[in-house]
Every structure is written in C-alpha cells, then in structure tokens.
Amino acid sequence: VLGEVPGTMSSAAARILVLAFVFMPATLAFQSHPAVAGGGTRQARGSAMTRSSLPALAARRHLQPACRASPRRAGAPRLQTRMAATTRDSHTLSAEDLAAGPPVIDVSALLVGGASAEREKVVRKIARASASWGFFQVVGHGVPARDIEAFDASVGRFFARDKEYKYKIKRSADNSRGYFDDELTKQTRDWKEAVDIGAQDGDLEGKSKVDGFNQWPEGDDVFRSDVTGYFGHCEALSRTLCRAMAEGLGEAAEFFDPLFDKHTSYLRINHYPPCPNPVESNFPLRSPNAETEGYLAINRHTDAGVLTVLRQKHDEPHSLQVFISDDMDKDHESRHGQWVTVRPQPGALTINVGDMMQVYSNDRYVAPLHRVLANRERARFSAPFFFNPPYATDCAPLATVGTPVYDVVNWGEFRRRRFEGDFADVGKEVQISQFRVPV
DSSP states (O other): OOSOOOOOHHHHHHHHHHHHHHTHHHHHTTSOOOBOOOOTTOOOOOOEEOOOOHHHHHHHOOOOOOOBOOOOOTTOOOOSSOOHHHHHSOOOOOHHHHHHOSOEEEOHHHHHOSOOHHHHHHHHHHHHHHHHTSEEEEESOOOOHHHHHHHHHHHHHHHTSOHHHHHTTBOBTTBOOEEESOOEETTEEOSOEEEEEEOBTTBTTOOBTTTBOOOOOTTOHHHHHHHHHHHHHHHHHHHHHHHHHHHHTTSOTTTTGGGGTTOOOEEEEEEEOOOSSBOOTTOOSSOOOTTTTOBEEEEEEOOOSSEEEEEEOTTSOOOEEEEEOSOEEEOGGGOOOEEEEOOOOTTOEEEEEOHHHHHHTTTSSOOOOEEEEOOSSOOEEEEEEEEOOOTTOEEOOOTTBOSOOBOOEEHHHHHHHHHHHHHSOOSSOOOGGGGBOOO
C-alpha cells in the first residue's frame, strides 16, 4: 500500500500555485486565516490544550469559560430556553470516564422535532461531551442499518480490487477527489489507502477549481449508489447534530442551517491493511520515525471542518485514539496528556468536533487531537464524513459565547493550507492556534 507514489513535488507545487491563485482575494483579506483537510479523521489546525498524567487529568478536565462574540446572523431568533448555562457548568472527567471512553448518546429525540424535556437532555449531553471529550458516539441516529451494511459491502469490494483498477481514479495535484495511498499527516506517511468523494456547493456532481471533481470506480454503479446514499444520511445527521450544538451554545437551533446550503463536505473511505511494524498503543504524542519506530495508520491531527461523522466497526481492531489534554491554547506539538481508545459500540456512529466548531464555540467545544493505530494482523475499514461550510465562509466565535479568543478564520484558505500539507511536505501544518487573539 505504501510502495508506489506516482506524484512528484513539481506537480504538488503546481497544485499549490493554482490554489493560491483561486484564494488570492480571501488571502489578501484574511491576514490570519487554510486548506483541504484530510481526515480518516483529519483536517487540522488548532489552538491546543495540554494535559498531564491520568490522575491529574481526571481531576482537572473542565469547561472553558465563555469567550468571544461575533455579529448575530440576521433572522436567527434566540431560544426562549437558553442552553448556554450548560457550557458554563464546571465538570470533570473522572478516572471511570477515562476508562470507559467517550459517552454513547441516544439522539432519537432530536429526530422528532419540536421542543421537549427529552430533547433538552440530549442537547445537554452533546454539549458536555463536546466540551470535555470532543468525541461522542450516537445511537438512535436514524441511519438505516441496511444502508450502512450496503455501504460497507461496496467499500470492501472496492478495496479488494487490484492496484491497477484503483489507480484509474487516483487523485492528483489537480484533483483532490479519488483514490490515494500516499497521504501525509504531520509530514509523516500514513499506513492506509483511501478514496475521497465530496460535494461542491452541496452537489456531488459539482466541480470546482479547488477540489476538482468526483471520480467513481469503473463499471461499479452499485458502489456509486451505495456511497451516494450513505453520504446523504451523513449530511442529514450532521445538520441534526449542528442544531443541537447550536442550542448548547445558546443560539437558535436553526443558527447553522444557512451555513450549509452550499456545503463542501466530503466522505473519506479508508482501508488500513495489516502493518508489519506498527507502533505500540502507548506511543507518545509525536509522530514516529517509520524506519526505526514503526507506523501509525494515521498520525495525530484535528479535523479541520465543523464536525465529523465516523463509521467504524465494533468487531474490527479498536484503533482510534483521542488525546485528552487541558492545554487547548497550545500548538498540537506542545500539548501534554493521555491517549484514550475510542471503542465503537454496535450500531453507533462516532462524532467529533472539528476546528471550525471550536472557533465558533470560542473554545467551549474542543476539536480533539486523535490518531489511528496500525495493526499487525488484521485489516480495518473506516469512513469519516467531514461536514464543511462553503469556502467563502468566515468563521468566528458566536455572539453568545463571550469575548472572542479567535480572529476570523476563512474556511477556504484554511482548507487550502491543510491540503498542501496532506499532499506534500510543505512544512508546519496550519492550526487554529495561529488565529488566537493575543492576550
């Protein structure tokens, strides 16, 4: 999987020049804003937070106080019942919490519509998990099991094909959509192969100068149908969860809705083959030297967009780890804390907060650092859906969350800079910590 790397630095440089030209107006107006994210969970940038040992961790994990304001969106009325108090309540992750992992939340009450005591409970649970873990699992999510199974079957069939077949839809410096087996995370090669399918202005048939266009496997209409159907389910669930997260920040449930009318979300479908030299599960925060220390399936990162909906199987290796840390105002490399394994539950989908949601929430919700372990004996599949706004979107803390700790972050520019680091080694990865307001 890691052998053939047909891309060259010259083609990557050409790609970067094209993207820089496309985003020149945003860049000039931005002066403190990045790139096409990658993410088996990954799109990064951040204002980090650090943590220390497990016992200290259990005692210290708490919510950040309210922190920044931005102009209210016209036509988005405030809720009669405010949920902002939830994010101001101090709470900790106990040793039992850390041992159990991120919570499993039944979100069926969110699918019914209208206000109810049960809905309010779910909103509070999501706000608490988003603030403490940045991760949670959802059941009662409304995605039919038969559609998930059909999606899984199509994914398995695609990755079982030979490399020549998959290379017919290989992504390039000119088109970020398609198959690849040569991605970098933190300038370190990942042990995986994957295919990206994404929307332009909310449309899977769309094309753009930024991401290019979707490429579909030759002669497999079932794959296209199953992936398209699953993509639609993830989009609908993401909208539902964003409504709950808006309420948790004291905004109207519909606050984020207009943001995703022409979204740029994408689905990354990962296959992690057995690895002859994986790192151990307690490997530290830094990226390993592959030759002397071994491989990670995906190196540490945060997801760049608003939120991520992840499909992972409960009966495959439990390889996803989240880094629990209190120093979210620091770069990724400077944090201290503890790796905790996220163990998928049967029928559940795993959710995590992205960098842009951390910005909108003014650090009330945390975009968690996470990574994926490689496995010596067993393969694993996963499929993160990254819910992302239009490229022209300027993200800034909401009016309900206090004095801003972030400057405006232009999503398109942030995304562009992230993809540069995924496609080629261009130096330090862009992080939202670079947009923090100086204290």
